[in-house]
Amino acid sequence: MTSRRAWLSTAIGTLLAALYVVPVYWMVATSLKRPGDIFASPPDLVPSPVSFAAYADSVLTHAGVLRGLANSTVIGLATTVLTLALAMPAAYGLARFRLRFVNGFLLLFLVVQMIPAINVALPMFVILSHLDLVNTYTGLVLANCSLALPLAVTVLRPYFLAVPGEVVEAARVDGCNQWSAFVRIALPVTVPGIVTVAVVSFLGAWGEFVFALALTTKDEMQPISVVLAGLTNAFGTRWNDVMAVSAVVALPIFLAFLFLQRFVVGGLTAGASKS
Amino acid sequence: MTLLLGKRRAVVAGVSPRPRRRVPLSAYLFVLPAVLFVAATVLYPLAYNIDLSFRDVGLREIVAGGGDFVGLRNYAAELGRPEFRHALAVSLIYTVLSVGLAFGCGLAMAVFLNRRFPGRNLMRSALLVAWVLPTVVSANIWRWMLDGTYGLVNTALGGLGLIDRGVFWLVEPVTALAAVILATVWTMAPFAMILLLAGLQNIPATLYEAARIDGAGALRRFTSITMPMLRPVNMTVLLLLFVTTFKTFDTIYLMTRGGPGDATTILPIHAYLEAFQFFRFGTGAAATTVMLLIPLLLSVFYFRALRKEDLA
Numbered sequence: 001m002t003s004r005r006a007w008l009s010t011a012i013g014t015l016l017a018a019l020y021v022v023p024v025y026w027m028v029a030t031s032l033k034r035p036g037d038i039f040a041s042p043p044d045l046v047p048s049p050v051s052f053a054a055y056a057d058s059v060l061t062h063a064g065v066l067r068g069l070a071n072s073t074v075i076g077l078a079t080t081v082l083t084l085a086l087a088m089p090a091a092y093g094l095a096r097f098r099l100r101f102v103n104g105f106l107l108l109f110l111v112v113q114m115i116p117a118i119n120v121a122l123p124m125f126v127i128l129s130h131l132d133l134v135n136t137y138t139g140l141v142l143a144n145c146s147l148a149l150p151l152a153v154t155v156l157r158p159y160f161l162a163v164p165g166e167v168v169e170a171a172r173v174d175g176c177n178q179w180s181a182f183v184r185i186a187l188p189v190t191v192p193g194i195v196t197v198a199v200v201s202f203l204g205a206w207g208e209f210v211f212a213l214a215l216t217t218k219d220e221m222q223p224i225s226v227v228l229a230g231l232t233n234a235f236g237t238r239w240n241d242v243m244a245v246s247a248v249v250a251l252p253i254f255l256a257f258l259f260l261q262r263f264v265v266g267g268l269t270a271g272a273s274k275s
Numbered sequence: 276m277t278l279l280l281g282k283r284r285a286v287v288a289g290v291s292p293r294p295r296r297r298v299p300l301s302a303y304l305f306v307l308p309a310v311l312f313v314a315a316t317v318l319y320p321l322a323y324n325i326d327l328s329f330r331d332v333g334l335r336e337i338v339a340g341g342g343d344f345v346g347l348r349n350y351a352a353e354l355g356r357p358e359f360r361h362a363l364a365v366s367l368i369y370t371v372l373s374v375g376l377a378f379g380c381g382l383a384m385a386v387f388l389n390r391r392f393p394g395r396n397l398m399r400s401a402l403l404v405a406w407v408l409p410t411v412v413s414a415n416i417w418r419w420m421l422d423g424t425y426g427l428v429n430t431a432l433g434g435l436g437l438i439d440r441g442v443f444w445l446v447e448p449v450t451a452l453a454a455v456i457l458a459t460v461w462t463m464a465p466f467a468m469i470l471l472l473a474g475l476q477n478i479p480a481t482l483y484e485a486a487r488i489d490g491a492g493a494l495r496r497f498t499s500i501t502m503p504m505l506r507p508v509n510m511t512v513l514l515l516l517f518v519t520t521f522k523t524f525d526t527i528y529l530m531t532r533g534g535p536g537d538a539t540t541i542l543p544i545h546a547y548l549e550a551f552q553f554f555r556f557g558t559g560a561a562a563t564t565v566m567l568l569i570p571l572l573l574s575v576f577y578f579r580a581l582r583k584e585d586l587a
Contacts, residue, residue, distance in 0.1 A: 009392035016384065017401040020465070023416045024404060026427055030419065039425050042434075086309040093305025097298045105310060112317050114570050116522030118543045119563045120317055122550050123324035129337050146316035149309060178301055207409025209525040210543075214551060225411045229529055232415060239419050250412045257407060261400070 024250075031055070031244035038240050058231075058241035059248050067220060068227030069248070072206050074137060075223055079144040079205040080198050083152050086145070087197060091156035092182050096168065106157075109150040117210035120146065125214050135221040143211035148201040155200070159193030160186060199256050206252055224249055321567075327560035334554040342557065349561035359562060361537060362545035366521065366566075369452065369541055373459040374516045380460060381467025381512070386501070388468070389475045399472075402465040410462065414529035417458040421445060445531055448538035455527050455539050459520060466519075467512050474508030475501070507581075514577045518570045542566045 030038055031054050032047040059065055094102055124143060125134065133139040163186050171181045187194070212223045222230075228245050235241050328349055330342035353359045388399055405413065420427050423443035432438045444454040478501065486496050502509075524543045527533065533540035533548065540548075546566065550559030 006392040009390055010394050013398040017398040020401050020405050023420055027416050042430055086312055089305040090309030093302060097302040099298055112313055114518045114574060116543055118524060118546055119567055120320045122559055122563055123320040123327055126337055127323060130340055142316055149312060209411055228411050242415055246412045246415045250408060253407050
């Protein structure tokens with residue numbers, strides 16, 4: 001390819017990337033404007049002056065937003081821990097042993113991911129109300145884990161398949177039982193996969209909306225995703241405030257993307273390209 | 276995406292060269308907790324949902340438990356209602372258009388990003404941001420971008436001379452549907468792109484060289500090599516796009532709440548409103564059970580086709 005054609009590609013690619021960067025930029029830019037400035041016509045492409053008023057008013061001092069962020073952090077962390085605790089042994093077991101029904105189990109974990117969330121959220125609300133678990137962290141963590149676990153097992157299993165069987169055998173010969181061979185030998189070499197699953201589980205719970213909406217009826221238990229949805233009505237046209245909260249909700253995703261992209265995208269796409 | 280990797284692996288696992296040995300029962304203990312968890316939190320609720328769909332369950336029954344068995348009355352009521360049929364139609368229009376556009380755009384982006392040029396990796400990362408962004412965030416961004424008076428989209432279209440006054444996208448039925456499709460395609464196209472790109476990179480370069488020597492042009496190489504070689508990946512991507520789009524809830528709920536009127540009320544929104552706004556859990560359950568049939572049937576066809584291809 002001639003270099004002129006390569007540069008033409010770069011130009012087209014830049015336009016394409018702009019379609020994706022501009023909306024995100026616009027969120028950040030709007031959040032940094034003063035309340036009156038967002039209604040300028042034509043709009044100011046760069047906020048001037050830059051103002052952090054929206055963050056001060058709608059994030060740092062808004063009780064609902066702070067509580068939503070705290071709720072989502074608790075739910076996200078608990079979901080991650082529970083998902084890992086269940087997914088690591090399961091993925092190892094499905095990779096290491098020639099169990100009966102391996103394909104059946106794998107199919108179960110796959111098909112479950114295709115089910116619309118509302119199909120489970122509706123009956124789960126009824127079940128949890130009988131158990132008095134609506135508006136509890138327990139209910140939300142169980143729900144989020146039901147979404148994260150099938151994905152976690154399918155992502156993790158290939159990592160355990162890559163662990164040479166001989167290494168685990170050697171540990172067994174040296175006196176490890178099944179469990180300690182798993183914990184001491186297999187887990188340490190699959191850390192990249194575990195990080196991927198941890199990040200994906202946390203971010204999944206952080207942004208989850210359907211279960212969060214269905215399983216919380218009290219304001220103080222709402223995760224940030226539901227709080228944010230409520231703000232767009234409560235704040236009306238205060239778009240700088242809405243965008244400030246949106247930016248804060250997006251922050252963990254951007255951080256993960258910046259620092260852990262190798263794990264998040266790399267991990268998932270490496271699997272896809274091998275298929 | 277994991278479906279894509281998983282399904283191939285599932286097939287591969289069946290022909291694994293490792294010899295089958297006696298497996299100690301304790302090995303099942305590794306898998307058991309996760310399987311039981313999925314059974315309790317997904318399969319049990321699904322079964323419970325079917326039970327609900329045969330009962331008359333309102334707010335009182337939710338609190339006190341129970342609910343009279345009414346047979347197929349909820350189904351008859353749901354299927355006979357214009358609201359349900361309307362939601363089904365909107366769901367299908369929304370899903371088919373979104374999937375078609377997301378697949379087309381994703382394929383174009385994948386073919387484009389498969390070329391070598393400066394800045395390629397950076398651009399690929401930029402596209403992926405949309406895919407990892409929580410839908411609560413992207414739906415809000417689009418609501419603001421599409422604002423009738425101050426929205427950036429109207430400003431841009433006005434600047435290009437395409438419109439002469441503000442379009443109130445989310446207020447008119449047709450433009451509202453177009454708007455939620457736009458937001459969906461924006462999110463789903465990079466997802467299709469990353470899977471298709473992986474598929475493209477698996478096509479041997481020698482095929483293209485041979486075609487070039489034989490005098491095949493770029494279009495011919497695309498139709499005679501790229502598309503046939505990509506067929507299995509295409510099928511997977513289309514299925515994944517369909518299943519994911521069909522179950523969309525957040526994007527539409529946040530952008531339009533199913534409105535204006537019921538212009539964007541897709542089935543999941545309809546079922547949600549039935550249950551959580553009108554407290555008709557029985558009919559809501561019937562609606563979701565019918566809704567589940569569509570992705571389920573598609574998956575069955577898909578796995579059948581896949582098996583056929585693997586045997587061929």
